[in-house]
Amino acid sequence: xxxxxxxxxxxxxxxxxxxxxxxxxxxxxxxxxxxxxxxxxxxxxxxxxxxxxxxxxxxxxxxxxxxxxxxxxxxxxxxxxxxxxxxxxxxxxxxxxxxxxxxxxxxxxxxxxxxxxxxxxxxxxxxxxxxxxxxxxxxxxxxxxxxxxxxxxxxxxxxxxxxxxxxxxxxxxxxxxxxxxxxxxxxxxxxxxxxxxxxxxxxxxxxxxxxxxxxxxxxxxxxxxxxxxxxxxxxxxxxxxxxxxxxxxxxxxxxxxxxxxxxxxxxxxxxxxxxxxxxxxxxxxxxxxxxxxxxxxxxxxxxxxxxxxxxxxxxxxxxxxxxxxxxxxxxxxxxxxxxxxxxxxxxxxxxxxxxxxxxxxxxxxxxxxxxxxxxxxxxxxxxxxxxxxxxxxxxxxxxxxxxxxxxxxxxxxxxxxxxxxxxxxxxxxxxxxxxxxxxxxxxxxxxxxxxxxxxxxxxxxxxxxxxxxxxxxxxxxxxxxxxxxxxxxxxxxxxx
Amino acid sequence: xxxxxxxxxxxxxxxxxxxxxxxxxxxxxxxxxxxxxxxxxxxxxxxxxxxxxxxxxxxxxxxxxxxxxxxxxxxxxxxxxxxxxxxxxxxxxxxxxxxxxxxxxxxxxxxxxxxxxxxxxxxxxxxxxxxxxxxxxxxxxxxxxxxxxxxxxxxxxxxxxxxxxxxxxxxxxxxxxxxxxxxxxxxxxxxxxxxxxxxxxxxxxxxxxxxxxxxxxxxxxxxxxxxxxxxxxxxxxxxxxxxxxxxxxxxxx
Ligand code: SF4
Numbered sequence: 136x137x138x139x140x141x142x143x144x145x146x147x148x149x150x151x152x153x154x155x156x157x158x159x160x161x162x163x164x165x166x167x168x169x170x171x172x173x174x175x176x177x178x179x180x181x182x183x184x185x186x187x188x189x190x191x192x193x194x195x196x197x198x199x200x201x202x203x204x205x206x207x208x209x210x211x212x213x214x215x216x217x218x219x220x221x222x223x224x225x226x227x228x229x230x231x232x233x234x235x236x237x238x239x240x241x242x243x244x245x246x247x248x249x250x251x252x253x254x255x256x257x258x259x260x261x262x263x264x265x266x267x268x269x270x271x272x273x274x275x276x277x278x279x280x281x282x283x284x285x286x287x288x289x290x291x292x293x294x295x296x297x298x299x300x301x302x303x304x305x306x307x308x309x310x311x312x313x314x315x316x317x318x319x320x321x322x323x324x325x326x327x328x329x330x331x332x333x334x335x336x337x338x339x340x341x342x343x344x345x346x347x348x349x350x351x352x353x354x355x356x357x358x359x360x361x362x363x364x365x366x367x368x369x370x371x372x373x374x375x376x377x378x379x380x381x382x383x384x385x386x387x388x389x390x391x392x393x394x395x396x397x398x399x400x401x402x403x404x405x406x407x408x409x410x411x412x413x414x415x416x417x418x419x420x421x422x423x424x425x426x427x428x429x430x431x432x433x434x435x436x437x438x439x440x441x442x443x444x445x446x447x448x449x450x451x452x453x454x455x456x457x458x459x460x461x462x463x464x465x466x467x468x469x470x471x472x473x474x475x476x477x478x479x480x481x482x483x484x485x486x487x488x489x490x491x492x493x494x495x496x497x498x499x500x501x502x503x504x505x506x507x508x509x510x511x512x513x514x515x516x517x518x519x520x521x522x523x524x525x526x527x528x529x530x531x532x533x534x535x536x537x538x539x540x541x542x543x544x545x546x547x548x549x550x551x552x553x554x555x556x557x558x559x560x561x562x563x564x565x566x567x568x569x570x571x572x573x574x575x576x577x578x579x580x581x582x583x584x585x586x587x588x589x590x591x592x593x594x595x596x597x598x599x600x601x602x603x604x605x606x607x608x609x610x611x612x613x614x615x616x617x618x619x620x621x622x623x624x625x626x627x628x629x630x631x
Numbered sequence: 632x633x634x635x636x637x638x639x640x641x642x643x644x645x646x647x648x649x650x651x652x653x654x655x656x657x658x659x660x661x662x663x664x665x666x667x668x669x670x671x672x673x674x675x676x677x678x679x680x681x682x683x684x685x686x687x688x689x690x691x692x693x694x695x696x697x698x699x700x701x702x703x704x705x706x707x708x709x710x711x712x713x714x715x716x717x718x719x720x721x722x723x724x725x726x727x728x729x730x731x732x733x734x735x736x737x738x739x740x741x742x743x744x745x746x747x748x749x750x751x752x753x754x755x756x757x758x759x760x761x762x763x764x765x766x767x768x769x770x771x772x773x774x775x776x777x778x779x780x781x782x783x784x785x786x787x788x789x790x791x792x793x794x795x796x797x798x799x800x801x802x803x804x805x806x807x808x809x810x811x812x813x814x815x816x817x818x819x820x821x822x823x824x825x826x827x828x829x830x831x832x833x834x835x836x837x838x839x840x841x842x843x844x845x846x847x848x849x850x851x852x853x854x855x856x857x858x859x860x861x862x863x864x865x866x867x868x869x870x871x872x873x874x875x876x877x878x879x880x881x882x883x884x
Contacts, residue, residue: 246811253810253814275812275815279792279794280764281769282767282772283763283765283812304765304809304815305766305806305812306766306810307809312844315844320679322681323681323682323704323706323841324841327702329769330767330769331768331769374773387638390780391638393777393781394645401655401657405656405657406657409659409703410868413702414703414704414706422705442641443638443641446637446638447638450634450635453634625769626769627766627767627768627769
């Protein structure tokens with residue numbers, strides 16, 4: 136069986152250019168066949184037209200690139216009414232290119248970029264009519280130390296009928312900035328797209344540049360990057376669990392998960408200098424390898440960590456108050472998760488086994504498989520339990536590769552300049568990495584001179600936010616904080 | 632109950648006894664500039680720096696680094712052929728003036744902060760902070776959040792993050808300041824009662840950092856309300872924040 140790869144190169148001249156409507160029908164056929172749309176977006180052409188791109192995951196995890204072309208302001212019959220999984224993609228396509236998905240039920244800007252900045256009032260919120268219906272607006276600034284976003288609840292008494300998540304406050308113009316700097320020097324910018332996923336982004340970007348340059352970082356380099364990614368996953372799951380425990384006032388759990396996270400990120404810092412794994416991965420391979428000393432240090436840390444983690448998990452899971460607060464709250468059924476095309480933890484906690492480390496294992500995970508864990512119930516409890524189990528699985532995976540040879544090699548604090556050969560011209564490169572929230576998708580396209588003409592960034596949160604909106608329906612509004620924390624989605628990853 | 636005691640026992644003592652004397656092993660701070668002369672004509676560091684934090688000049692202060700821009704990526708260190716730039720884990724980097732973040736050959740680290748008598752008197756025993764992220768990538772936010780965990784535990788110094796701006800003395804600003812957040816930020820600031828001050832946290836808040844030059848930013852707020860404390864880093868180590876505030880307010884540790 137051929138191995139599906141997390142990085143795919145598609146020379147532009149091998150891609151058929153479909154007219155807009157036939158392109159949309161092609162995507163529709165794929166959706167009908169049960170394939171997943173990984174991303175879908177457009178870009179302005181130099182001639183003023185629009186080029187559209189859809190990346191579809193076919194059976195066996197193969198990634199297919201479908202290209203369309205359209206005149207400015209052209210429209211096509213929206214796929215959203217039949218396939219809500221593409222609703223955010225269509226909204227973004229419209230916002231970024233002006234192409235209109237006709238019949239989209241809720242065509243609103245995703246993040247109010249460009250000329251629409253600060254124009255959030257131009258689009259009213261969804262309104263629910265009826266006696267005793269009232270609205271509650273929260274944010275953009277929230278009570279805690281977190282990123283901004285606006286949540287508008289349509290409530291009947293204490294019960295939420297509908298939640299509209301209005302983001303965009305974090306919009307920094309990332310995609311435009313990425314095109315203003317040299318393609319191979321983007322790592323420090325890519326690492327701050329969503330800073331809690333620096334490794335997933337940094338690795339995905341580096342792998343894309345390597346592929347476009349026709350080089351491979353090598354097996355040891357891949358393993359080191361894989362370790363970096365799992366350390367990031369463990370740290371962020373712990374941050375979520377700590378927050379969740381604080382939200383249900385189970386303070387001992389919060390304090391313990393918090394200090395366990397400290398141990399993990401400090402270990403990451405010992406290896407690469409940053410508690411967030413920044414500066415670790417670059418085109419050409421990791422800048423820091425694992426010397427014997429670091430390797431033993433990491434082993435000892437993980438051994439002690441696993442013990443304490445098991446202990447606190449046991450305490451939390453057996454606590455009646457925690458169960459009472461999280462069970463049956465914020466339920467997202469498997470069918471809804473499938474319909475919305477949810478990814479990552481949000482999908483897996485509803486019983487949908489999607490994980491790009493399994494679907495596109497490449498050389499790294501083929502020989503060193505990861506188990507895609509799921510929970511059946513789709514409630515806050517399931518998302519919390521899944522995070523606990525994923526932490527264990529990540530630790531297991533790291534332990535299983537730590538004794539591989541040559542892990543110290545990729546290091547040597549390599550120089551950055553001149554490390555990469557020229558990039559292959561006129562090529563679309565799709566790069567996917569399974570970050571803590573799900574697949575971090577980056578699609579780079581080079582022009583005739585090998586420079587980047589487009590850089591599409593897609594955080595898993597873009598599609599998953601709507602999952603949160605549906606999960607809180609018919610729940611008490613007071614349960615929103617724990618629902619939100621149990622998903623723990625990225626604001627800046629959505630807003631770019 | 633027994634489970635709880637077990638977890639408590641394993642927890643042990645986690646707090647950092649004296650943040651001023653902590654040793655964050657492996658932390659990569661901004662590069663240290665030594666007096667070793669550069670190779671003639673070499674500008675490798677300038678070329679490689681992602682945030683234009685480095686300037687090369689003639690004379691005694693040959694290499695200058697703006698900590699307000701530096702994201703501590705270490706790329707310049709890897710490029711430096713003479714070892715003029717080397718790794719450092721000095722975390723006491725906060726400054727009370729923007730100019731104080733300029734380091735280099737002549738002054739490799741910022742001057743120690745002077746205690747502000749006025750701030751000491753007002754907030755030395757109790758400082759309430761309101762965090763506003765304006766385009767922050769969640770790294771600064773997580774580090775600010777970590778300040779209240781069992782390791783850094785700033786509550787013991789009377790420093791807390793509060794929910795309402797009405798209760799806040801200081802505004803902790805993270806992120807490069809997006810246009811879409813401009814009015815919310817202003818509202819929050821206006822809702823804070825005087826006396827109040829701004830703490831700019833991270834390269835983004837201080838200078839725009841890696842996002843400097845983006846059309847989507849609106850940094851006018853800082854021109855009106857200059858920060859009282861600058862905490863550099865990407866993200867800053869929590870210790871940089873703790874020590875900065877303790878030093879500025881003259882709080883014992
Ligand atoms: S460490 Fe700082 S000065 Fe050096 S290249 Fe990185 S951002 Fe620039």
